[in-house]
Amino acid sequence: MRRNLHITLLSVGHGCVDVYQGAVAALVPFFVAERAYSYAAASGVVLAASMLSSVAQPLFGALTDRRAVPWLLPVSTLLAGLGIALSGVSDSYAVTLAVVAVSGIGVAAYHPESARVARAAGGPGHSAMGWFSLGGNLGFALAPLAVAAVVAAGGLRLTPLLLLPAVVGAALCLPVLRGLERRLSGTDGSSATGRRDDTASFVRLSLAVVCRSVAFIGLGTFISLYAAERMDGSRAAGTAALFLLYLGGAVGSVLGGALADRWDRVRVSRWSYLLTAGAIAGVVFVPGPALYPFVALTSVGLYVPFSLQVTLGQDYLPSRVGTASGITLGLTVSVGGLAGPVIGALADRTSLQTALTPLVLMPVLAWLLFRTLPEPALPSPSGTTVSKGEDADAEHAPAPPGLR
Template sequence: MTRSVGLLAVGHAGVDIYQGAVPAVVPFLVLERHYGYVAVSGVVLAATLLSSIVQPVFGALTDRVRMPWAIPVSMTTAGLGVALCGVGDSYPLTWLAVALSGLGVAAYHPEAARLARAASGGSHLAMSWFSLGGNIGFALAPVVVAPILSAGGLAASPWLFIPALLGGLVTVAALRSITAATGSAAAGPARRGTDDWPVFLRLTAIIIFRSIVYIGLSAFVALWVQQRSGGGETAGAVALFVLFAGGAVGTLLGGRLASSWGRTRTLRLAYAATIPAMAGVVWAPGVSVYVFVALVAVLLYVPFSLHVTLGQDYLPNRIGTASGVTLGLAVSVGGIATPVLGLVAELADLRTALATLLMFPVLAWLLARTLPEPAVLETAGSR
């Protein structure tokens, strides 16, 4: 892994803290403002809906215009939104603040992934390290959010802007490093080949199914584990940390397994194993639920960086578009389904809502069986 990819990975952690911060804020919204399941799922939707819609647009834009400057700007925007979400007690203003954070996240991922691809020389192992940065950011979110909000309540949310400032400084250093190495931070590797849109769209559907499971679980796992274990906000924060930290393990594991088994085979095995693991989250008794939360997190993130490199190889002439969909959409679009889960939880119960997520790894596994292994990255990815 090059120094540039390492710095971009640290910056990736800085921005993805704010994706993990939104679920981490949910228990405090329930405690202080007495929001119901539908209300808190609406807040999660705010972080993901705008991001899901505009992220592919940003990706297409980066295929035409290089915008490295947008990376630190979008990172600070993501931090500002979360920092403002606890100011005041208006639900619409909270929703808009979280939506602003989602917009920043949307602008970040396509250009950052394009630069990481250029800096890594096309290696999916190096890309797994870049993706790992985001997973670490997710894992750090409850560790950062819970102590601050436990001490000062939602009114302390402006302190959550600090990681954005630090991540922005690291990202500026990464851009300078890439400029020194290539002569231009906007430069990217020349790509050849034919864009395979039908296969890419099948991969996109897999990403959407995965995202529905992960975002739905991240929105409600803290409340679910509190119910199962009889613990308070700390038990919920631990569950989120397990979920997000397991993702970091899965990302590195995915890069290793893909080197031995191939990417598409790794995808199929991961999604097949997710099915019983998710059943364990729903029905495991007591504190044993933590084990299955960790298993689901690892298994859902084994394919994460592989989605990115597969998408970039299926669309070799549209790296920004592929990155915007596979890296950005992967962690945002599932929020669109979260209000439906919230409604099911209010009409029935939270277990029923989580049980409905079981169908999506099944669908992802079935579609993953139709994906071909691109020949392009077999040589590039082994570097």
């Protein structure tokens, strides 16, 4: 019961942080409307949020490998919220970039340690991490609605109201940290169990996450503008498309954990990426309102592997769990933001449809990379190491006499 409560609180707190990742893209149409930003300038705001985060997140991950720093959870949550809250206060482009970058640092500090805490709270299996990721995905999904509710009512000057989720998230993580205090303080942040690091597989996994990131951030940055363009300039149509792109992640994360408990993580991720390629093609080329089902399918497909990639990274690098989390949750995800200005510049010169077309290839590349990955062996309760297949064989083996 306490385990479920801890995961629930961590999941909601995760959502309160990831609201601010989703809020950056949700603010883009308002920056374009109120400040006449070009596509390239607007994508630069998204890049500012992701750039420092991409560099800082592995550094925070390495810190958690050296020592447990659970206090980072409430502090980083408040920092993430403060940056977005200040983003609409000044008309200066430089100031806007700076405060959005501060929010990115807060996000960077939060994820490696929260992933370690979530795995400690959830125990074995993949479902707990899936539920933890669900909270973040819901935060992403609610970001366009929160931004629209606040900014559409009174303009960018009301962004300070967006600090509220950070205050709630910081408060929710405190009872979890108290409840897990002994378990967390008894570790140095590393979860090494005598297993050897598989660095080559981790590198290939990281490249696959980069491909996913390019597709997701590219769509997240421009899907509102693209949907509005396809629906005769309707801002509501754009907000709905971005909401669907984030909401489908709630389904994908839980579905990914459930499927991985039945099959292995690599197989589930591989098939998900292959199906996602077709869904993105539908988003780009299917005309009119018919693009919405493809947006939803794209979201589910991109999020099924999300939490699985985090635990895969941790299991490929069992001696550096924090670093693995920082890279899979931070560096490789944020690197996708580097493609934003390229997409924006191409859209300025051609069209949004032309600029978004290359995104169809990203899940195909991720699929190819996952075809080269093994499912890492996991420690059994007895301390020995078993593969997914061996674990399944043991599960279905005949019971000894007296236990049948």
